[in-house]
Amino acid sequence: xxxxxxxxxxxxxxxxxxxxxxxxxxxxxxxxxxxxxxxxxxxxxxxxxxxxxxxxxxxxxxxxxxxxxxxxxxxxxxxxxxxxxxxxxxxxxxxxxxxxxxxxxxxxxxxxxxxxxxxxxxxxxxxxxxxxxxxxxxxxxxxxxxxxxxxxxxxxxxxxxxxxxxxxxxxxxxxxxxxxxxxxxxxxxxxxxxxxxxxxxxxxxxxxxxxxxxxxxxxxxxxxxxxxxxxxxxxxxxxxxxxxxxxxxxxxxxxxxxxxxxxxxxxxxxxxxxxxxxxxxxxxxxxxxxxxxxxxxxxxxxxxxxxxxxxxxxxxxxxxxxxxxxxxxxxxxxxxxxxxxxxxxxxxxxxxxxxxxxxxxxxxxxxxxxxxxxxxxxxxxxxxxxxxxxxxxxxxxxxxxxxxxxxxxxxxxxxxxxxxxxxxxxxxxxxxxxxx
Ligand code: SF4
Numbered sequence: 371x372x373x374x375x376x377x378x379x380x381x382x383x384x385x386x387x388x389x390x391x392x393x394x395x396x397x398x399x400x401x402x403x404x405x406x407x408x409x410x411x412x413x414x415x416x417x418x419x420x421x422x423x424x425x426x427x428x429x430x431x432x433x434x435x436x437x438x439x440x441x442x443x444x445x446x447x448x449x450x451x452x453x454x455x456x457x458x459x460x461x462x463x464x465x466x467x468x469x470x471x472x473x474x475x476x477x478x479x480x481x482x483x484x485x486x487x488x489x490x491x492x493x494x495x496x497x498x499x500x501x502x503x504x505x506x507x508x509x510x511x512x513x514x515x516x517x518x519x520x521x522x523x524x525x526x527x528x529x530x531x532x533x534x535x536x537x538x539x540x541x542x543x544x545x546x547x548x549x550x551x552x553x554x555x556x557x558x559x560x561x562x563x564x565x566x567x568x569x570x571x572x573x574x575x576x577x578x579x580x581x582x583x584x585x586x587x588x589x590x591x592x593x594x595x596x597x598x599x600x601x602x603x604x605x606x607x608x609x610x611x612x613x614x615x616x617x618x619x620x621x622x623x624x625x626x627x628x629x630x631x632x633x634x635x636x637x638x639x640x641x642x643x644x645x646x647x648x649x650x651x652x653x654x655x656x657x658x659x660x661x662x663x664x665x666x667x668x669x670x671x672x673x674x675x676x677x678x679x680x681x682x683x684x685x686x687x688x689x690x691x692x693x694x695x696x697x698x699x700x701x702x703x704x705x706x707x708x709x710x711x712x713x714x715x716x717x718x719x720x721x722x723x724x725x726x727x728x729x730x731x732x733x734x735x736x737x738x739x740x741x742x743x744x745x746x747x748x749x750x751x752x753x754x755x756x757x758x759x760x761x762x763x764x765x766x767x768x769x770x771x772x773x774x775x776x777x778x779x780x781x782x783x784x785x786x787x788x789x790x791x792x793x794x795x796x797x798x799x800x801x802x803x804x805x806x
Pocket of ligand 1: 425
């Protein structure tokens, strides 16, 4: 049983899908991005962002808008196609693309033939090395033509936004999708050749309790999800005004959320899943479970991953590119993004350089979150010690032969322990969600 230590969970902490985090992004721009691109070699991954959805869910914290105007969608795709061609032209041919991920928003907010056109553009622009294709999908707009297209282009990994199967909770978060609709989506994806299927699920939802959480997890397992990401709802209505439609009086409290995280974890292990990092689970045999077991798990902007590429190039509005020495984000606003592309500019809007010290800290933070252990030198330990003291005192981590090792019950505290090595978090903890 996990120990509930509210004082160690009280401070909001980053999810560390990058280090430094997006909160540190500043002036690094177009020229810095182009210099990193010019140096890229070896394995590269691509992330293509579609910032539109047919229906906007009330809890959503993503950069997405309504896909209700065809002209706007067409203009966005035209800009995205131009960016793909431009970046592909600049990337050295020695860089080989092994993963392409489509995310959003909902990539299936665009027409299926537009998706094929995007894949064709990527094929022409980049040096592809039989890449693994993955797509985030909204089951509410997954149609038969989409099934055909996914099969045609060879998508093998898909992620469905499910969140909960409970009809009353679906109403409360503005995302109604009957169980039959999800079953149909699963059948279509399997038929299309998807071999690794993820369900995004949530705890901490309005009106949710342990029983409704359990039945959602059981249902997800019955449907054969290969992977499950179980996230806590990040309710930040000041940052995301659309969340104001959620009735806060029905949200579970901090202790209930903690128990949901624990019970969810235990239930999924009982159902045969292996834990992956602090919020992912995968069936044995899935590439993500294999990566976790073999110590080859990584973390990027999409969460825990088996993708080991040192470079990810983000394409589209708000997409983030990651290089060993820097992180860059494209202009977030889709209209401003289109204008930059139309002016022949690279749409990089902000970013942060990663120096040798950042690289060391990044290795420690990633090790803690992905493997539950990380080698730490004296300097690193000294700078983290004041904040680490309480975690040591509670026995949540210990030092063994120069490695910081997390205790088996330290999972809910992993982000808090990792944050002790974040040199930017000493003063400000704002703009992050709770650790649980
Ligand atoms: S489908 Fe996903 S990205 Fe779109 S509004 Fe809902 S949660 Fe946000």
